[in-house]
Amino acid sequence: xxxxxxxxxxxxxxxxxxxxxxxxxxxxxxxxxxxxxxxxxxxxxxxxxxxxxxxxxxxxxxxxxxxxxxxxxxxxxxxxxxxxxxxxxxxxxxxxxxxxxxxxxxxxxxxxxxxxxxxxxxxxxxxxxxxxxxxxxxxxxxxxxxxxxxxxxxxxxxxxxxxxxxxxxxxxxxxxxxxxxxxxxxxxxxxxxxxxxxxxxxxxxxxxxxxxxxxxxxxxxxxxxxxxxxxxxxxxxxxxxxxxxxxxxxxxxxxxxxxxxxxxxxxxxxxxxxxxxxxxxxxxxxxxxxxxxxxxxxxxxxxxxxxxxxxxxxxxxxxxxxxxxxxxxxxxxxxxxxxxxxxxxxxxxxxxxxxxxxxxxxxxxxxxxxxxxxxxxxxxxxxxxxxxxxxxxxxxxxxxxxxxxxxxxxxxxxxxxxxxxxxxxxxxxxxxxxxxxxxxxxxxxxxxxxxxxxxxxxxxxxxxxxxxxxxxx
Ligand code: NAD
Numbered sequence: 001x002x003x004x005x006x007x008x009x010x011x012x013x014x015x016x017x018x019x020x021x022x023x024x025x026x027x028x029x030x031x032x033x034x035x036x037x038x039x040x041x042x043x044x045x046x047x048x049x050x051x052x053x054x055x056x057x058x059x060x061x062x063x064x065x066x067x068x069x070x071x072x073x074x075x076x077x078x079x080x081x082x083x084x085x086x087x088x089x090x091x092x093x094x095x096x097x098x099x100x101x102x103x104x105x106x107x108x109x110x111x112x113x114x115x116x117x118x119x120x121x122x123x124x125x126x127x128x129x130x131x132x133x134x135x136x137x138x139x140x141x142x143x144x145x146x147x148x149x150x151x152x153x154x155x156x157x158x159x160x161x162x163x164x165x166x167x168x169x170x171x172x173x174x175x176x177x178x179x180x181x182x183x184x185x186x187x188x189x190x191x192x193x194x195x196x197x198x199x200x201x202x203x204x205x206x207x208x209x210x211x212x213x214x215x216x217x218x219x220x221x222x223x224x225x226x227x228x229x230x231x232x233x234x235x236x237x238x239x240x241x242x243x244x245x246x247x248x249x250x251x252x253x254x255x256x257x258x259x260x261x262x263x264x265x266x267x268x269x270x271x272x273x274x275x276x277x278x279x280x281x282x283x284x285x286x287x288x289x290x291x292x293x294x295x296x297x298x299x300x301x302x303x304x305x306x307x308x309x310x311x312x313x314x315x316x317x318x319x320x321x322x323x324x325x326x327x328x329x330x331x332x333x334x335x336x337x338x339x340x341x342x343x344x345x346x347x348x349x350x351x352x353x354x355x356x357x358x359x360x361x362x363x364x365x366x367x368x369x370x371x372x373x374x375x376x377x378x379x380x381x382x383x384x385x386x387x388x389x390x391x392x393x394x395x396x397x398x399x400x401x402x403x404x405x406x407x408x409x410x411x412x413x414x415x416x417x418x419x420x421x422x423x424x425x426x427x428x429x430x431x432x433x434x435x436x437x438x439x440x441x442x443x444x445x446x447x448x449x450x451x452x453x454x455x456x457x458x459x460x461x462x463x464x465x466x467x468x469x470x471x472x473x
Contacts, residue, residue: 001020001029001030001031001032002030002031002032003018003031003032003033003034004031004032004033004034004179004180004183004184004187005033005034005183005187006034006036006040006044006183006199006200006201006202007183007186007187007189007190007198007199007200008040008043008044008047008196008199008200008201009043009044009047009050009051009195009196009199010190010193010194010195010196011190011195012187013034013036013040013043014034015034015035015036015037015040017034017035017037018032018033018034018035019032019033019035019176019202020032020033021033021088021177021178021179021180022177022324023087023088023090023356024089024090024320024321024322024323024324024356024357025087025090025310025311025312025313025320025321025355025356025358026311026355026356027355027356027357028355030087030088031084031087031088031180033179033180033183033202034202035202035203036173036201036202036203036207037203037206037207038206038207038210040201040203040207041171041201041207041210041211041214042210042214044171044199044200044201045142045144045171045211045214045216045217046216047195047196047199048142048169048170048171048196048197048199049141049142049169049216050196051169051194051195051196051197052139052141052142052168052169054194055164055167055168055169055194055197056138056139056167056168058167060119060120063116063164063165063167064116064117064165065116066164066192066193067112067115067116067161067164067165068112068113068116069192070112070161070188070189070192070193071109071112071113071116073188073189073191073192074105074108074109074112074185074188075109077184077188078105078106078109080184081101081105081108081153081181081184081185082101082102082104082105083101083313084180084181084184085101085104085105085152085153085181086100086101086312086313086320087180087312087313088149088152088177088178088179088180088181089101089149089150089151089152089178089275089312089320089323090276090312090320090321090322090323090356090357091104091275091276091312091320092310092312092317092318092319092320093312093313093315093317094315094316094317094318095274095275095312095317095318095319096270096273096274096307096318096319097270097274099270099274099275100275100312101312104151104153104154105153107154107157108153108154108156108157110439111154111157111158111161111439111455112157112161114439114440115161115162115165115439115460116161116165118162118165118456118457118460120137120166120457120460120461120464122134122135122136122137123135125468129473130472130473131470131471131472131473132470132471132473133468133469133470133471134468134469134470134471135466135467135468135469136466136467136468136469137166137461137464137465137466137467138167138464138465138466138467139166139167139168139463139464140166140168140218140219140242140463140464140465141168141169141216141217141218141219142168142169142170142171142214142216142217142218142219143159143163143168143169143170143171143217143218143219143220143221143463144170144171144172144173144211144212144214144217144219144220144221145159145160145163145170145171145172145173145220145221145222146172146173146208146211146212146220146221146222146223146224146232147159147172147173147174147175147182147223147224148175148223148224148225149175149177149178149323149324150275150278150279150280150323150379151275151279152174152175152178152179152181152182153181153182153185155223156172156174156181156182156185157185158223158454158455158459159172159221159223160172160185160198162454162459162460162462162463163219163221163463164193164197164198165460165463166460166463166464168218168219168463169196169197169198169199170197170198170199171199171200171201171211171217172186172198172199172200172201173200173201173202173203173207173208173211174200174202175224176202176203176204177323177324178323179202182200183200183202186198186199186200205228205231208228208232209231209232209235212232212235212236212241213235213236213238213239214239215239217239217241218241218242219241219242219243219244219462219463220232220236220241220242220243220244221243221244221462221463222243222244222245222246223246223247223280224246224247225247225248226247226248226402226403226448226449226450229245229247229450232245233245243451243452244444244450244451244452244453244454244462245445245450245451245452246280246443246444246445246449246450246452246454247280247403247405247445247448247449247450248280248377248379248403248405248448248449249280249281249282249284249377249403249404249405249406249426249445249449250284250285250375250376250377250401250403250405251281251282251283251284251285251405251406251407251408251426251434251435252283252284252285252286252287252397252398252401252407252408252424253268253271253272253283253285253286253287253407253408253409253410253434254287254388254391254394254395254398254407254408254409254410254420255268255286255287255288255289255292255296255410255411256289256391256409256410256411256412256413256416256417256420257289257291257292258411258412258413259292259410259411259412260412261292261295261296261299262299264410264432265296265299265300265303266303267410267432267433268283268286268296268300268410268434269300269303269304269307271283271408271433271434271435272284272286272383272434273304273307273319273361273381273383274435276319276320276321276322276323276359276361276380276381277378277379277380277381277382277383278322278323278327278379278380279435280405281405281406281428281434281435281437281443282434282435283383283408283434283435284377284378284383285374285383285384285386285398285401286300286383286384286385286386287386287387287388287394287397287398288385288386288387288388289387289388289389290387290388290389293365293385293387296385297346297363297365297385298346300346300347300363300383300385301346301347301363302347304346304347304348304360304361304362304363305347305361307319307361309352309358309360309361311356319361319381321356321357321358321359322357322358322359322380322381323357324357325357327357327379327380328351328357328359328380330378330379330380331359331378331379331380331381331382332351332359334372334373334376334378334380334382335349335350335362335373335382337371337372337373338364338367338371338372338373338382338384341367341371341372341373342366342367343364343365343366343367343371343373343384344364344365344366345362345363345364346363346364346365347360347361347362347363348360348361348362348363348381348382349362349364359380359381359382360381361381361382362381362382362383363382363383363385364382364383364384364385365384365385366387367384367386368386368387369386369397369400371384374386375401377403391420395420395423395424398424399423399424399425401447402447402448403445403447403448403449404425404426404427404445404446404447404448404449405426405427405428405445405449405450406426406427406428406429406430406434406435407421407424407425407426407428407429407430408421408429408430408431408432408433408434409421409424409429409430409431410431410432411431411432414431414432417431417432418431425446425447426445426446426449427443427444427445427446427449427450427453428443428444437455438455439455439456440455440456441455441456442454442455442456442458442459443455443459
């Protein structure tokens with residue numbers, strides 16, 4: 001079994017304690033990682049703090065070149081990284097609609113390259129005979145990054161690359177379910193970046209919470225669940241450490257009665273089921289007009305029954321297992337609750353009888369708002385289809401949720417759909433698509449889906465503070 005070390009100050013670190021990482025397609029361990037504790041958090045933050053002055057003074061061009069070199073290292077190791085991502089997350093190499101570990105590693109390269117090219121402009125507010133006033137963006141210092149298990153490498157890239165590009169140093173703590181791709185990334189980076197610029201420590205919540213409460217951390221960037229996001233904000237409050245929080249979503253998709261069902265059904269299915277529904281901005285509540293309700297339920301059921309579920313390492317697999325036992329338990333609990341709430345299971349509804357954490361792709365009709373499967377984020381291969389009659393009412397129902405990550409409207413009239421999409425209370429609204437992210441467009445949640453945005457210049461600015469410089473003449 002391959003073993004992976006933490007990396008602090010550019011060097012591999014062993015704690016003497018290890019933990020096994022399970023492949024969810026088999027239920028067996030496939031890698032062993034060094035387990036960190038609070039003392040490693042202290043070492044890593046000290047190393048990042050010591051590296052900050054020199055790193056923050058490197059020129060834009062130097063940082064750009066080094067970040068391109070990181071993209072090159074990911075690209076050179078793409079097959080290995082894809083295999084790691086598939087074994088730790090369960091997601092297929094290819095996947096439904098091409099959404100799998102190939103996309104995760106390919107997207108990591110693309111995001112890194114794009115972020116390398118970003119420039120932070122100096123804004124000139126005033127320039128006359130009295131004074132010149134400039135607004136500069138300064139790096140913050142040590143950034144703590146805490147990541148979840150669903151897109152471990154991609155999300156690590158989303159945190160690390162803009163933080164470094166803006167001139168910060170980083171300590172990252174991956175999810176203990178999926179630490180391997182991050183540990184390998186930092187190992188590769190240790191051959192490129194100066195010591196201490198990027199460090200990785202492992203561990204559970206207490207290691208994460210030591211990091212977010214650390215007085216020498218200037219910024220926390222967190223992606224994960226809403227309850228953990230609240231705990232992180234509370235612990236960061238002790239030092240008034242700023243936070244970007246990308247939290248859970250329970251995204252609504254509203255299908256208008258003018259869609260071509262045959263054309264739209266596979267897109268809706270992929271939006272809900274890619275990565276087994278374990279994507280923050282997957283379509284999780286599907287609102288369908290009564291005039292097309294049975295037709296769309298039948299089309300979704302057909303797709304769910306025919307999608308290829310299996311080990312992600314096998315060619316042709318479209319959906320893998322659920323990533324871990326605890327998440328499988330959540331899905332089973334929601335299934336039981338949907339049954340007692342009168343849900344009609346038009347596809348799936350139970351575990352698949354094989355090793356690993358496999359669950360049938362499940363489509364549930366006849367539930368409505370106020371039931372757990374509709375109101376809560378399931379984060380698994382299950383979607384409720386909810387009937388509506390009135391468009392005004394359905395917008396109001398879609399917005400009647402604590403979370404507000406993404407939302408979509410599906411129609412053959414994009415302008416009409418766009419007007420409705422803008423009324424959804426969410427950070428990203430799509431027309432005839434859902435969950436489509438790109439490195440140049442800001443992404444983030446409203447309400448309890450978080451605060452702040454990632455990607456593009458908007459995202460880069462979150463890793464900076466403003467310094468206003470006034471030169472009186
Ligand atoms: P989680 O909140 O359980 O864990 C995320 C990370 O936080 C892990 O590394 C964990 O070890 C760490 N952690 C746990 N307790 C902590 C504490 N007290 N202090 C600091 N760190 C702590 O989330 P998860 O189950 O790994 O991920 C699934 C969730 O993430 C879903 O709700 C999903 O919607 C959300 N998510 C959101 C986005 C987004 O961009 N908005 C993207 C992906 C996933």
